[in-house]
Amino acid sequence: MxxxxxxxxxxxxxxxxxxxxxxxxxxxxxxxxxxxxxxxxxxxxxxxxxxxxxxxxxxxxxxxxxxxxxxxxxxxxxxxxxxxxxxxxxxxxxxxxxxxxxxxxxxxTDGEGLVRDLARLGIAVAGQRVLLLGAGGAARGAIDPLLALHPKELVVSSRNPWKPEALAEQFKGRGPLRPCTHLALKGDHYDLIINATSAGHAGGMPRLPGPLLVEGGSCYDLSYGKAHAPFAAWAQQQSAAKTDDGLGxxxxxxxxxxxxxxxxxxxxxxxxxxxxxx
Ligand SMILES: NC(=O)c1ccc[n+]([C@@H]2O[C@H](COP(=O)([O-])OP(=O)(O)OC[C@H]3O[C@@H](n4cnc5c(N)ncnc54)[C@H](OP(=O)(O)O)[C@@H]3O)[C@@H](O)[C@H]2O)c1
Structure with missing residues (x-):
């Protein structure tokens, strides 16, 4: 044969x-x-x-x-x-x-993959203030699975103010979701920051204002490999207790x-x- x-x-x-x-x-x-x-x-x-x-x-x-x-x-x-x-x-x-x-x-299977990986890594979402950076396809797929884990608040933030607004409208009533621009995050503090932007593929990071992570907070990046490096460096500047890439x-x-x-x-x-x- x-x-x-x-x-x-x-x-x-x-x-x-x-x-x-x-x-x-x-x-x-x-x-x-x-x-x-x-x-x-x-x-x-x-x-x-x-x-x-x-x-x-x-x-x-x-x-x-x-x-x-x-x-x-x-x-x-x-x-x-x-x-x-x-x-x-x-x-x-x-x-x-x-x-x-x-x-x-x-x-x-992306949203389920994300929440399974957070669980595998021991990263809590329930009762936490969570910041989701980016409002593209991956962020949209992550919102419902993250809200199902009952965060205290889920803030979705992007350069473009209209994209988070549209997501907040789409997911209205499904949980404590707040739309924001990166600039308006100034003064906020989060327990978990998830990077769902594609900025790392061009070697960059979204422009973010000041410290955003609580002491002992975690950072998680959907990107992996070389594209993870800029967010990993930013997380280190934020003194993140734990930083993971998206290979998991x-x-x-x-x-x-x-x-x-x-x-x-x-x-x-x-x-x-x-x-x-x-
Ligand atoms: N690990 C996994 O299994 C997995 C699965 C899916 C996706 N991903 C990764 O997740 C990331 C996002 O994917 P996606 O499908 O959502 O892409 P997408 O739909 O193209 O959305 C990209 C997002 O990144 C933002 N962005 C791009 N360049 C930026 C920059 N220089 N500064 C600030 N924001 C920037 C865009 O912001 P604006 O809205 O302001 O334009 C948009 O919100 C990619 O890196 C992808 O590889 C990983």
Whole structure:
């Protein structure tokens, strides 16, 4: 039997995006599968926005069982699904597709990945004053899962005043959410500061006023690798008792996808340790 025919016999998964070659998802899912002795393939598949609808149909015809979705497709892919979970609708983004006989069901595992990682790291949210920096797709997906943990207050802050206002309107009645601009944070103090901006990818940090962290407070960054360095340096200036990057969230959100597809819960710590020793 040829390699292609052999491949058709095993379950096929992948991550779609543009660019996508840098994605750690193939490695993470290969480690999950190996730990369970499951034979599957998981590929990084580059797709341009204009080709998304046709390529998604082709992936279904080719027999793929599940697909992760990364930038720039997270917001638009929902319209190509035959159903979308409530949490993906609330987040306005889909990052996980599960195959049905006739198409794809969209879900969002990022918010669950974040709160699982905070729990894994022993970072409390209940009763705490939490600042969420950024008002893009990742911040929107994090708001409902964070509010479900009952913070004393969740402040969402951005350079652009209208984005946090729109989020506060969307999540009205779901918990103590307050919109803010970075400048208006002056004089505030938070127990936990979560960076959900993409500023680190350009080597920067949002411009923030004065000290914002209480003594003994924690900082958490959704970014990891080189993009985490500017926020890590800022957290050190704030004398953070604890600062973590988003690699754990990446593995946790992948674990939620794996559970959706295969009904098995991977050992996140083991995979995270393997990634950190690369
Ligand atoms: N660890 C994980 O599993 C995981 C999962 C998802 C996302 N992420 C990371 O989370 C970050 C945000 O992703 P996203 O999808 O939300 O991106 P996005 O939708 O493009 O939003 C980016 C946000 O960053 C802000 N921003 C960008 N450059 C800035 C700068 N120089 N100064 C201040 N603010 C700046 C934007 O501010 P304005 O609103 O003011 O324009 C916006 O609020 C990225 O670094 C991404 O890699 C990590």
């Amino acid at each position: 040829g390699a292609a025919a052999e491949l058709r016999k095993i379950s096929r998964y992948g991550v779609i995006g543009q660019p996508v070659a840098h994605s750690l998802s193939p490695r993470i899912h290969a480690l999950f599968a190996k730990a369970f002795g499951i034979d599957l393939s998981y590929e990084a598949i580059e797709i341009a926005p204009a080709d998304l609808a046709a390529r998604l149909q082709q992936l279904h015809a080719d027999g793929y069982s599940g697909i992760n979705v990364t930038l720039p497709h997270k917001a638009v892919v929902a319209a190509l699904c035959e159903g979308v979970s409530e949490r993906a609708q609330i987040a306005g983004a889909v990052n996980c597709l599960k195959r049905t006989d006739s198409g794809w069901i969209g879900d969002n 969230m990446l593995v946790e959100q992948a674990a939620v996808s794996f559970e959706i597809w295969l009904g098995k819960s991977p050992d996140v710590e083991a995979v995270l340790a393997a990634l950190r020793t690369r």
